[in-house]
Amino acid sequence: MNRPAQAQPKRAAAAAFIGTMIEWYDFYIYATAAALVFGQLFFPSTDALFSTMAxxxxxxxGFFARPLGGIIFGHVGDRIGRKKSLVITLLxxxxxxxxxxxxxxxxQIGVAAPVLLILLRIVQGIAVGGEWGGAVLMAGEHAPKGRRNFFASFAQLGSPAGLILSLLAFSAVTRxxxxxxxxxxxxxxxxxxxLLLIVxxxxxxxVNESPEFLDDKAKAEHARSVPGHTEQAPVVEVLKTAWRPLLLCIGANTLGIAGVYFTNTFMIAYTTQQLSLPRSLILECLFVVSVIQFCIQPAAAWIAEKIGATRFLALVATLAMASPYPMFVLVSSGEPGKIILGIALAVICMASFYAVIAGFVSGMFATRVRYTAISLAYQVCGAVAGGLTPLIGTWLAHTYAGQWWPMAAFYTLIAGTSLVCVLALARRHAAANDLEMAGVTQPR
Structure with missing residues (x-):
């Protein structure tokens, strides 16, 4: 049964926030456990580096499985409905x-334990792969006209909220x-x-189904009644007609995805193993930073709405390129206040970018393939940038023991990639709009 339409924008934004918070809580507790305990529990070895890397x-x-989830649930979301897809992924x-x-x-059970862990991790990755795009679209497509970026940011707000919950949980059990x-x-x-799943x-x-999806579905059903009409699977259409913006969106998402796993997952391993800081200390510091992130993201989305998404994203990506250098200097002190300040400098830039990028990239694709396209972009980026960032960071930390500049340079490369791709997308989108105004259609 459909709820009153006037209440749906806020309800959709709240549902996107709560749903993604739960999904990301599940994902982040795995990340934290991987940094703290999974090496010893599932990959025991006399070499601590091997256990951590494993x-x-x-x-x-899980990241490498996410593009598959994006394809599967992107198809469900683009052809059957955003809402149905999101309920399945949450379950x-x-x-x-x-x-x-x-x-x-x-x-307890030998080699079967890590095998089962990997299998469950793959399913978890598929679920997250289908979740993000649907949550962004349900919030953004219910939004009042001109406010897509702001409402879509509530799906992004679930990430720091999930991180806060996960850090609270592990801060408690590590005591x-x-x-x-x-x-x-x-x-x-x-x-x-x-318990979170039930809520x-x-x-x-x-939440009602997306109004943009329902409108597009009606048009698609009319088109199917036309003799000679053929319809491609969403993923096929995206790869044939929109592969250029797809590649740029993959690059644009790099800072928002890789950045969070650098400042959280990798930083836990770095501070506890390279700097020999207590696990409870870094988790407490990251908790404070995650609260800062949670407060920053809505403010960032509001500012971007006022000054323009492209200008805002370019500004914070540029600042993000410079942020890892003071971060490592401050974190290396081992003092809680300086650790919080150092990581917060990087996270404020990264989180501001992350809050806005979802709505920005969703506007680059047609409604009929939008779920598939933005899911593919985000999840392929997640597979490469998110999945490999803790591994690359750990390798750099051991290869250049006692030196932090290679890791800082790596983070600068991450932010620079997003900056270049955002500017390229903005130019391409502006050119496409000019052609549309001139009466010329062009695939996005």
Whole structure:
């Protein structure tokens, strides 16, 4: 049953926020566990580097599965409905996360433990791969005219909220005695996902289908009645007619995806292993930073709405290129206040970019293929930039032990990639709009 239309923009934004918060909570607790305990539990070795790299390897596997999720649920979302796709992904994510919390370790069942972990991680990656695009579109396509970027930012706000919940959960369990943490304590954050799943489903089921999707679906059904009409699968149409903006959107997402796993997942491993800081200290610092991120993102989306998304994204990406150098200097001090300030400098730039980029890239594609296109862009970027960033950071930290500049240069490269691609997308979009005004149609 459809709810009153006038309440739907806010309801859709709230549902996008709550749903993605739960999905990202599930994803981030895996990331935190990979940095802290999975190496010892599922990949025991006398070489700590091998265990950490193996654990981050399973983390990367989930990213590599995400493009598949984007294709599968992009098709569902573009052909059957955004809402149906989002309900399925939320169910998948919640069930898999609980299963990880119940999984026996290597000490209990041997090599079957890491194999099962990898399989569950793949399913988790597929679920997240289908989630993001739908949440962005449900919020953005319900938005009042001219406010797509701001409303779409609520789906992005779920990321820091999920991170806050995950850090709270692991901050609590890491205070347990080491033996308790390694035997049963690490499981609690995963099992708690079952409660969040129930809340998320109740909220998500209360939102109407996207009005833009329903309008486009009616047009598509009319087109199918025309003799000789042929219809391609959304992924085929995107790869044939919109591969150039797709590649640029992949690059544009780099800072928002790789940046968060650099400042959070990799930074946990770096500070605890290279700087020998207590796990509880870095988790507490990251919690404060994640609260700052949560507050910054809505403000960033509002500012971008006032000055223009392209100008705003270019500005914060440029600042992000410079941010890792003071970050590493301050983090290397080992003092809580300086650690928070250092990571916050980088995160403020990254989070401001992340808040706005979703609405920006969603405007680059036609409604009929939009779910598939933005999901592919985000998830392919996630597979490459997100999945590999903790691995590359860990390798650089061990190769250049005692030196932080190679890791800072790597982060600058991440931000620079997004800057170049955003500017290229803006020029391409402006040119396409000029052609449309002149009466010339051109594939986006």
């Amino acid at each position: 654990a981050f390897g399973t983390f990367a596997v 998948m994510m919640g069930v898999v996360t609980v299963c990880i919390g119940l999984l026996p370790t290597y000490a 347990l005695p080491e033996a308790d943490l390694m035997s049963w304590g690490w499981r609690l954050p995963f099992l708690a996902s079952s 998320g489903l109740m909220i998500r089921l209360g």
